[in-house]
Amino acid sequence: MLPYRSYVLISRDQLLRNYRSVRAAAGPGVAVMAVVKANAYGHGAVEVARVLVAEGVEWLAVSSVNEGVALRRAGIEKPILVMAGLLPQEWPALADSRLTPVVHSLEGLRTLEHLAREAGKTTEFHLKIDSGMYRLGTRAAAAEIIAALRETKHARMDGLMTHFASPTDYTSTQTDEQTAYFTGIVEALRAAGFCPAHIHMSSTNALAYKRNPGWLTMVRPGHALYGYVSPARGDAPKPLLDVKPALTWKAKILIVKDIAAGSRVGYGGSFRAPEAMRIAVLAAGYADGVPHRLSGRGKVIAAGTLVPILGSVSMDLTTIDVSHTPSLAPGDDVTLLGREGNVGLDAQQIARMAGTISYAILCGIGDRVERVYV
C-alpha cells in the first residue's frame, strides 16, 4: 500500500513479458516499433520506452512532435516515428529532435521537401498509404506517388506504412482489401526503384490475429504491450499473443459511513439506499479518469470482492457499497483496475460497463494519478 490518494502500479516485468510475446509472434527478422503515444496509453511514455529500449526494441512511435521531444529530452536515442501529422510550425522541433515524421499526402511531401531545403537539411520520413480506412494517408495512385518522390531530394523515404480499420472483424473483407491495395502500391514503388527500409501495417490486432503477410519488415503494436488484444468478430483464429495487463489502479478510502434506508447518495440523489447500508468514498473521480458513465453501474474491487459504485461519479470522488466488506476503513486501498486474489477487473471489462473501449479507459487515467513502477 502506497501513500497516494490514487496511483497506478506498472509492472516492468509484465511489460517485458508482453513485449517478448509480441517479438515472438512477429517472428525473426521483423522489427518491433513500440507505440508509446498518449503517455504510453497512460503507463508513462518515458519509463515504458526505457524498459523496451533496454530490451532491444528497434523503433518507438508517438502521435505528436511534442511527445517525441519529451522522449528525446529523457535521453531516448532510438528512432522515433511521429504518426499523427506534422504542422509546418512543428518542423524546427522535429528536426532538432531528430524525429521521423509520417507524411500523409503528396502535398505534405512537398511541404516537407521545402522545409528541409530551406533549413539546409535532409530529413527522412515514412509515407502512409490510405489503403481504405479513409483517415490519414494518401489515396494518390502509385504513378502520382512515384512522380512526387522523384521530385524530392531533401526528404528521403525510409518507410511505407498503412493502418487497418478493422483487423478483428472476420465477418468483413476490409482487411484483405486494404492489404491488397497496400501491396499493390508497395510493388509499384519497388518496380520504380523505391524500396524503403521499413514496410509496416500491423498494429496489435493485426499481429494478434496473424493478419500480417510475410513481406512486412516491422510491426507496430501499442495495446498488446500494455496487455490487451481486442476480441474478434466472426471466425477468427485464436490470438497469437500471450499478454496480460501491466497496470493496476488503486484509490484510497477517505471515509466510511453507515446510512439509513432511503438515504440519497451523491449528486442528483440518483442512488437511494433500499436498506441500511455502509458506504465508502474513494479519493478518485472523473478528473482522475474514472468514467462518469460508471455512475450507478460500475464496480470496483474492495477487500477482494466486486462492489458497486453508488450514484454519480463526481470529479474527485466516487462512492461505493461496502456493506459486505466491514473490514474496510479510511486509508485502505481499493482496486479500480487490477486483481485482488481471484477477482479481476481489466480495462476491457470497465470499458464494457462504461460503454467505451479499453484504450479510452487506459488513456483516460489522469495526470494526478501517481505512476509507480515495480
Ligand SMILES: *Cc1c(COP(=O)(O)O)cnc(C)c1O
Ligand atoms: C495507435 C496506433 C497503433 C497502435 O495500435 P494498437 O491497436 O494499440 O496496437 C499503430 N499504428 C497507428 C497508426 C496508430 O495510430
